[in-house]
Every structure is written in C-alpha cells, then in structure tokens.
Amino acid sequence: MADVVIKKGLNLPILGEATGEAVVLERPKTVACRPTEFRGFTPKVLVKEGQAVAKGTPVLASKADLRFVLRAPVAGVVKEIRRGARRVITDYIIESGGDDVAPMTKWELPALSGIEREKALEAALASGHWCALRSRPLDSIADAAVTPQSILICGTETGPLQPGANELLGDGDLEALQAAVHVLSALTDGAVHLTAMRGDVHPILKQVVGVERHTFSGPHPAGDATVQVNHVAPPTQGGVVWTIRAWDAVALGRTLLDGAFCADRVMAVVGAGAATPRVVRTVIGAPVAYVLGDTTCSSRLICGSVLSGSAVDGQGWMTYGARALHALPDTVERTLLGWAVPRLGTWSFHKAFLKGFLPSGPQDLRPGLYGGHRAIVPIGHYGDVVATPDIYPAFLFKSMFAGDLEASIELGMLDLSVEEAALCSFICPSKIDFCGLLDEGLARYEQEA
C-alpha cells in the first residue's frame, strides 16, 4: 500500500459545479454508440440499419477480436449508422422502443472468485464494458491478447467539475465492484491496485477485498489513472498495465451479476452555461441536448472536462467515457491593453496578475486563447503541473515538435498523461496545444512500432 502525495498540478477553479441528488431522466428517444472515442477499436457492424435490437444486444464488434463487443444501451431499432471521413463509423444511432432485454450469462459472486483467466476474459469482453479498460502506455483500449502486468482500478477523479466516487458510487455497488475485482484479478498475473483520495475514501472502496489499496492526495492530476500508474505500478520491460475507473468496473460487475447489460449512467451537467448544474441518471450514449436541459447562454458543449474533454454538437450524443457534460459559455471578452495592466479581476495560474495574490473562488473561465501562438519559452512552469516523476516537459515537447520519436520516448512521451498535457496547454503562455502534440506523437509511435 502506498500513500502518494502529489505536489505538482493545478485544480482549475471553474464555475458551475453540480450539486444535489441525481435526477432520474426518462429514457431518451435515441441513443448512440460512438466508436471513434475508443483508440485502437475498429468496429464491425453486427446489426444493420432498420433492424430491431434488445437492450444489451451486441451491435458493434472489434474487427481485431470479435469477442469484444459494444452493446445496445436501449431496446429499439437501429435508426442510422453515420460515417465520417474514410467511412469511419462516427455515430451508431438506435431509436428506443420496447423493453426487450438480451439475455447474457448470469454469474454468482462466489463463482467469480478464482475464475479461470479464459472464462474471465470471455465474460469481460462480452460484457459491453471492455471498452472501459485502457492500456498503459499508449492509452488505447486494452488488448485481450496481452496479459497485463497489473491492473489499476482508479477510484478517484480530480478533473475540473468532474463527478468522483462520492457521486458515482452507491453503497449498493459493493457486490458489483467485488465481482469486477474477481474478474480483473483473473486477467492479470500481477496485483489489482485500487486507488482512493486520502481522507475521502468511499465506504465500498474500503470494503472490497483482493486488491492492493493506495491513496493519493494533491491537486489535479493526482486523481488521473495514468499518473497513478506512473507512481504505483509503472509498466516495465515493455509490458503493459491496464486501468479502469471504479464506476466503470461497477458497471462491468453489475452486468455479470445481473446477466443483463448495465446501461445506467450517472453523469454531471456542469459549467456556467448550464441553467441548473446537476447530477442526472440516464443511459449510456444519451443525447446531449436531453442530458443538458436548459442553458443560460450560447455554450460550447464538452463531453468530459474542459481540459481533456471533446467538444460535441448540441445535436450529438454523449460518449461512453464521459461522466460530465460541461456547458462552457462561448463568448470571449477582449480587454483593452490587457497585456500591460494589473488585471485585478482575472484569475491566472501565473503570478503576473494581481488577482493571483488574492483568495478567489470559482471563476467564469471562457474558451479564449488570450494570446498569439509562439515557440516554447521554457520559463519553467510546465514542470509545476506535471506530476509524473522524472519528466522535463519543456524538453519532451521540444523533441516532439522536432519529430524525434526516439528522444521523445526517452524523455517520457509514453508516460505523460493527457491530463498533464492539457494542464501544460492551459498554463502555456505560448498557447501551444500539447494534447494534439501528444496525440500525434503516440500515433506516430503506433505506426512505427
């Protein structure tokens, strides 16, 4: 058991935190699977347009491993399969109707304890929640052909306005989490790690057995699975470590115990653009407009956090991975001589704003760039938000810009988390998009490897 104190990072103070009990939404008229969100997943269509599906019917399978399927979150009819560039499936839309439920193998909790690897693998791949398992390094969907060195169940979330264990886990989820732990234990030869925030450990995370517990404390990205892997179980000798978030593990476990696909999704509607920031209970792939409810102004809608989330159309659907929908007001105010005046009212990570010296609460941050694109000037602040040890971000980014893959890997490209890259982008006075840079670097690595 490790108690890791993260000192580097930044908790973004942003307006619009969700409060209160989860509001249960009615079943949406349409839902969608969005396979492009899963890195390394090439889908094969199992149910064509116009055909009926039950809740939990496998609708898409991985071309690389047909056992790995995505399941329909609701019963109904496949309304449309939208494709983007190169005919890649972007939205697999199901019109809901009926209450049919596709039967699945139902497991008893004791039977899962000590389950064989092959059986565990079959069950997990077929559960419809395999896509929640990510692989380090590369941050792609876990490859079933590989045995991970260990698996980390991340029970923490520190992203801006993202719901965490307290919002997403219920006291009744212990059995489901335990079932997932049994299955995950069978998938790895090593340990199953479970992480929680120090001083704020959810009761079910305390009660689950068969795991190595670790606690983390500190600012974001202390709650990020990648950063946690880098601290407690870094992959060695070219091996891989898988990660899954505790609430996704619960969905996996519940599917196995109920013998029916668990499509429930608790998510938070946050941001200054949302009329009432709230927690809602709906299904996977619900329409964005339906989850969002009323808005206060024209907003950029983001699945996930303002740091690493993806912008989504108001007519689109939520991604599988997102546990929050952020409505970010989409207007940017310009300031007269903003670069030269003290700026009493402007919050900044940097201390070059008077407000940086005063206590301040949540801020109405906007999607402005607030500066021109420049070359990297290493004033030494990237290192203040990168929590992975032994990385010099400025040097890593420079080698990535230069396209030097070998040097980038040596400098830690494969260890850097998306959250850390996003934080570097946030604080960067040169306004560089390090997330895009990291994506490009990883894509090149995959290509050449």
Add this chain to the structure above:
Amino acid sequence: MRAVFEGLFDRVRPPFEEGGKFRWAWPLHEGAETFFLTPGEKTESGAHVRDQMDMKRLMIFVVYALVPCILMGWYNIGNQAFLAEGLANQTWMDCLIRGGTAMFPIIMVSYMAGGAAELLFCIVRDHEINEGFLVTGILFPLTLPPTIPLWMVAAGIIFGVVIGKEVFGGVGMNILNPALTARAFVFFTYPAEISGAKIWDVAGPQAGQGHIANQWFGTNGAALSVDAYSGATPLLATANGPAGGDSVAILAQNNWGWMDMFMGSIPGSMGEVSAAAAIVGAMFLVVTRIASLRIMVGAVLGVVAMASLLNVLAGPESVAMMTLPPHYHLVMGGFAFGAVFMATDPCSSAATPRGRWIYGFMIGVLVVIIRVLNPAYPEGTMLAILFMNVFAPLIDHYVVKASTRRRIARMAA
C-alpha cells in the same frame, strides 16, 4: 473605450486578412490589434480553456522590473555628468533633465532600429511580431555608456535582433541572449567607445560633439569647458591599481564606498550602476514568478565562492583585483543587472532546475575569473553570461540525461 477599439479594428482588418490587398502586412496589423486588445481568438483543440497569461504580458513584466534600473540610470547619468564638470549639488530635476537627454535618444533608437529589423523579419517570414523585442530593445541600451554614438546603438541592436535571434527562428529558438549579443558586437567592434577611460566623458567636449543628444540640447554652458575628468569606472580603477594594492583603498581614494556602488551613484553603463535597483527588479520578477531565483542565487554564490578563494590566494605581488572582497564584486560593474535580467533570459539560460543552479553558479565564477585574472577586460559579466549561454544546452543535456536514466532503470526493473 474597448468597444471603440473593437469596432475600429473590425473595420480596418479585412484588407490584411487572407486574400486582402495588404495581406503581406498582416503581422503589422496583428501586432497593432493585440497591442490594444487581448486576442478574441477561441481555442480549437487541446484544453478548451486557457490561462490569460501570454508572451506579451511575460515580456512587459520584465520591462516593468527594469523600471527601477531605468530610473536610477536616468538620474545617475545627469548626476555623473554634473560631477564630472565639478558641478555638485544639482537638484534631482536637473539631473533627470540632463540624464534624459542622453538616455532617451539611445533607447528610442534602439527600439526603432531593432523594431524595424524585427518587423521586416516578421513580414518576410509571415509570423506574428515577437514581443521578446520589448525586452531586448530596452536591455541593450541599458548596458551601454550614455556617450555611445546613436548609429552604433542602431548597428548593435540590428545585429542582436538578426544574428542573436531571428536567424535561429525567433524568440524561444535563440541560443544567445540577443541583448548581450548586441552588446558584445558593439564591445568588440567599437571597443574605444564602450570601454576604457572614455566611458564617462559625457561632460567632455569631444563627447559633447559626438553625441547627438548633446548637440541638440547642449550640456548646460560651462560643461563644454571641463575636460579634466579621468572618467574610469570603479572596476577599471581597481583593475589599474598597483600590484599588491588594496582594492578597497583604491576605491576609497576615488570616493567610492560600498554603499555608493550599491545604490548606484557611480559612473557606469546606463542601467547597470545600481545593484539596489536590480534587487528591486529581481524581487518583482521572483514574486511574479517570471525569472528564476535559482539562477540569480546561483550567480551570487558563484561570485562569493570564487572571490573568496581569490582573496585567500592574494599575495603581495598579485594584482589589486585579487583583494576585492566578494560583496564588492556583487555591487560593481554590471553583475547585479546581468544576473537579474540577462542571465535569467529563459530562452538562452538552462531550463532544468538543477541546471539553473549550475548555470548561475558558473556565471558567478566566470565573472570573477574574467574580472580578476584576465588583464584584457576589467568587466566579465557580459562574457560570462554569453559563455554560459553557449554551455546551457550542455548542462541541461546532462541533467535531463540523468533523469532519463532513472526512468529507464525503473522501466527495466
């Protein structure tokens, strides 16, 4: 007011945009617009929200930090000119007027000539104006004597901007500090104008004729008749002292006490005379987290270590400089100014925390070595910083290599 500017720029912008008649002058328009208004551009990828800190603010804060040095230099130029003429007890207003006539033409020429070179590069290469020039354009003149001919200022800053920065690709890509590159160019090309006994001839007839400011504004009547002033800086006076001499006593003969040098009431280059002003600037830069405290402290430690060592080694035959105590080294010449504003330039300094300690320390050591052991140059700050600029990538290389080795060892475990 903001709306007025927004409306104005919205109207003026179209011909400068893609396909417009003045597309080639886009950097000029962009520079003007973002001078008055923060950019309204939205994020398209990466983090959706961004901090409001940008390069312009970063650079203007360095200029703000320079204000105490500018003020002290401004006053001191006038003060020293009056002293040289034997006109003591002038009011501070007289000193400012006198100092301003010498100082501001130099600063204006630096900004105009360097700015023109910068703009030319931006237009030819079609990139936005690098605001790093805000800093270079003021740092360079502050390292010059007030007697420098203006054409030399122009030649120096253009060399610094073009060879020190733009040929490498602009701010962030440069290896050497552009302001120091400019100064080194002037120093080695026109040594007679920038060093030696002529440095403080601002009051003398020759300088009066040579300096355009003095031609325009005169030097208040009696000044032109005074030419007997020796005009050495404290460092030069100490360097020229007799072997085995006591450096503090030599300085005392010239009425230069430690406090005079700390406050800056001594002859020297325009902005670097006052260690006190540099310290105020340093505090501003450290509190706003713009410059590295490690480099500054490292440089001070380097000076203290090396000067103490040489003090111990000083014998009866050794040069007078050997006996100069560390705390004198810290306040003399351009060290304080250089350590705070030049050495900490993020582009040309070491970028790793440990590397910054080493880089700063070595600058301190080299400053003392050049001052004391090199007979050619009484001042070593510029050379020490440029030398360590060249070595900064090497220092970083080894610091980064060490961390890489740690990570690889962990991955192989």
